[in-house]
């Protein structure tokens with residue numbers, strides 16, 4: 218996993234609530250291996266005009282100022298729904314490294330952390346303010362500082378955010394959780410001995 | 420910690436599965452059952468690339484469901500190469516790693532969340548995971564069960580454990596009794612409409628109260644299934660006699676002396692008197708009407724007696740704009756009575772509502788009636804055993820006689836990954852769990868409802884209050 222420390226980048230406003238993972242990546246593009254570039258699938262249907270392959274010019278990611286956005290700012294319950302990790306892969310492969318919203322789908326939040334994409338939850342009023350600034354100044358940049366746990370808006374206002382210390386450490390060091398867990402194999406074995414047949418399948 | 424302090428069902432299972440707890444609160448949990456489906460090729464690939472093998476294949480169970488066709492049981496007949504490849508890859512990966520695999524055409528195949536409970540693999544007190552958000556379903560038996568992503572699936576395969584931060588707890592108490600024609604599906608839609616699609620984010624839900632106790636296991640499975648649509652990490656119902664009699668004799672349930680020992684453990688699981696929840700919500704079952712969704716989030720649900728809401732009534736500009744976009748996508752005008760909305764297709768199926776009780780409920784409405792002109796209606800049983808049972812009861816003849824198509828088990832139109840999709844603009848009355856934009860195909864319009872309500876929509880050609888049909892109106 219690529220480490221995450223600081224990010225100064227264009228932020229795109231996607232202010233709707235409940236943007237689900239089906240919208241982020243429609244189901245027909247799932248179940249490809251991670252080695253496949255998932256960027257073309259990002260918001261695949263929303264980016265196109267209904268029933269056509271032509272771009273929908275109104276979709277924010279299609280606007281020239283926001284094409285290269287690496288931060289997504291969204292409404293409440295962003296990426297709710299399915300557990301599809303491909304939703305994170307599509308964002309990541311497009312270049313997105315951070316999502317800011319009042320709240321996230323729980324599974325997406327876990328998936329994002331494990332892929333080096335930082336989910337930042339801010340109070341709804343702060344997100345509304347940020348969305349307004351981004352709409353007013355398309356292409357404006359936002360700064361995210363993980364060590365300091367702050368986001369700086371285009372107007373210079375700085376907001377702190379919470380992050381789980383374990384997740385923070387993993388992100389900062391690009392740490393591989395699996396390698397760490399494998400180092401705890403003896404403890405897992407001891408647990409299995411202690412539990413014996415309890416809850417074991419036949 | 421005071422060992423005598425009253426604990427919730429969730430806390431009992433959580434603490435029993437703790438392998439290690441770090442000072443920062445991250446907990447390594449042991450996984451009793453890991454269910455897999457045909458959408459998990461990437462997780463096996465990641466395992467292989469690291470040169471790792473599954474730690475406990477005997478605790479892992481696999482079944483193809485997302486990519487299987489509903490018109491044949493033969494893998495070789497899957498026309499689409501990629502879909503066929505995914506079904507074959509799951510079989511190959513399972514064989515290679517010694518994972519039990521319920522293959523297509525076999526007696527157990529079905530939707531992963533249907534067959535877990537049905538085979539007795541899902542049990543009270545277990546910690547279960549699956550790379551699918553509706554894993555919350557299995558909590559109906561008193562298990563702690565939740566969905567995980569692909570990287571986590573690889574982690575569980577390699578270590579049989581998972582890092583988690585302890586979620587908060589939410590108790591949803593439903594007292595009173597559900598009225599005639601009102602089902603567990605209506606109840607969960609009413610709950611989501613009430614607390615919102617993010618209402619339970621970060622929480623594990625325990626459903627309690629007389630109306631929940633009175634539900635059959637099938638109803639409880641439907642309830643827990645859609646916990647994720649309320650944002651919940653998991654949903655649970657404390658085990659009781661309904662649970663034990665459902666499990667007794669099932670293939671993977673404990674037998675003989677093991678059953679007796681298990682019962683002792685299970686009876687100690689329900690939340691203790693006075694156990695504290697982080698949040699509580701209560702609801703009177705008697706106030707719940709048959710529900711239907713009008714929008715593109717499960718929280719957009721109303722009683723069937725209602726009307727399409729007006730964006731002008733939204734509290735702010737953003738809300739108005741969002742609702743206007745939703746209605747535009749759904750092709751609905753504000754103020755239209757929901758019962759006036761005509762449907763093109765009907766889908767009775769999915770891990771939410773494709774169990775035998777669901778099919779019985781739909782058949783009751785379909786019996787002696789005809790699918791309306793121009794409507795295409797499907798019944799997709801959740802599993803081979805459900806299909807066999809329904810056929811033994813003659814339900815397939817009821818459906819066929821009424822003009823429904825009787826299909827083979829799988830996820831089918833719930834997500835459309837097997838190719839069962841609705842076209843752009845097509846309006847579907849669906850017993851599944853998600854009405855997201857494009858969920859049932861690009862541009863498809865989904866209305867979520869119960870199996871009986873879906874059958875009612877099929878025979879009248881529009882969204883219909885099933886209570887009128889049950890009362891004998893044509």
Ligand code: SF4
Pocket residue numbers: 484485530531532551553769770771829830833834851852
């Ligand atoms: S039926 Fe639908 S929700 Fe259930 S597992 Fe299949 S795709 Fe997922």
